[in-house]
Amino acid sequence: MLPGPTIIRKCKACQGLFKQRTLASGNTFGARFWTDGAIDAPMLPNSSLIVKCPHCEAVDFLGGFEEVDWFYTYFVTPFGDTSRDAEREANAQKELYYQNTPYALESDPDEWRDYTRRADLPADSEMIGRLLLWRFGNDSRRHTDLYVPMSVDEHANLSRLAELFASSDTDGALLLAEIYRELGRFSDAIALLEKTEWPKSKRQAAEIIKALAKADDPQVCEIQERRNWEFHIEYRRALRRAGQ
Numbered sequence: 001m002l003p004g005p006t007i008i009r010k011c012k013a014c015q016g017l018f019k020q021r022t023l024a025s026g027n028t029f030g031a032r033f034w035t036d037g038a039i040d041a042p043m044l045p046n047s048s049l050i051v052k053c054p055h056c057e058a059v060d061f062l063g064g065f066e067e068v069d070w071f072y073t074y075f076v077t078p079f080g081d082t083s084r085d086a087e088r089e090a091n092a093q094k095e096l097y098y099q100n101t102p103y104a105l106e107s108d109p110d111e112w113r114d115y116t117r118r119a120d121l122p123a124d125s126e127m128i129g130r131l132l133l134w135r136f137g138n139d140s141r142r143h144t145d146l147y148v149p150m151s152v153d154e155h156a157n158l159s160r161l162a163e164l165f166a167s168s169d170t171d172g173a174l175l176l177a178e179i180y181r182e183l184g185r186f187s188d189a190i191a192l193l194e195k196t197e198w199p200k201s202k203r204q205a206a207e208i209i210k211a212l213a214k215a216d217d218p219q220v221c222e223i224q225e226r227r228n229w230e231f232h233i234e235y236r237r238a239l240r241r242a243g244q
């Protein structure tokens with residue numbers, strides 16, 4: 001896992017600058033994957049997509065804060081290579097210039113909720129906020145095979161997310177099918193899964209979501225790599241209990 005460049009962003013509300021850490025590479029070794037698209041990866045930390053300005057606490061999707069500058073967090077060249085010395089020096093100057101610039105603050109689920117209710121919010125930003133809220137709610141269901149019904153708020157959030165996905169041109173058919181399933185709209189989920197030609201990378205998740213929908217099971221479930229996944233539905237449901 002290598003840190004990527006440090007990005008400098010500017011807040012629209014207060015014009016203040018802040019830093020954002022990025023990741024140049026991560027890997028999903030030892031990661032756990034879930035039907036709602038959540039990934040629990042030790043080597044791929046979740047950097048929050050919705051952040052808070054450290055000066056005025058304005059909350060926005062990262063892309064809503066303009067990127068104004070960046071520098072390498074680590075400037076690495078092969079030993080003895082002096083061809084990039086000038087660039088290295090310029091990078092060091094920048095790092096020094098921004099040394100007292102604070103980092104972005106993390107935001108919490110209450111702030112995501114307020115964010116999604118903003119009147120002037122573009123659909124793709126609302127989608128991100130609602131996606132985070134959905135997965136946050138599902139955290140209480142990942143490691144239990146007991147049925148944990150959604151709260152009224154969670155259901156309303158997920159219904160709105162379904163509308164957003166259905167009218168968006170993003171490649172979100174698999175997530176939309178999962179949303180339908182978790183809303184208890186099993187036949188909508190199955191119809192969508194069956195009419196889509198899935199690439200190999202998504203086929204297994206699509207099969208698991210379909211099997212769960214056919215079993216009238218609305219709960220988030222872990223997806224595990226298996227060579228032979230012609231296994232019984234009960235096994236798939238048991239995946240939720242894995243790691244308890």
Ligand SMILES: [Zn+2]
Nearest residue numbers: 011014053056
């Ligand atoms: Zn601000």
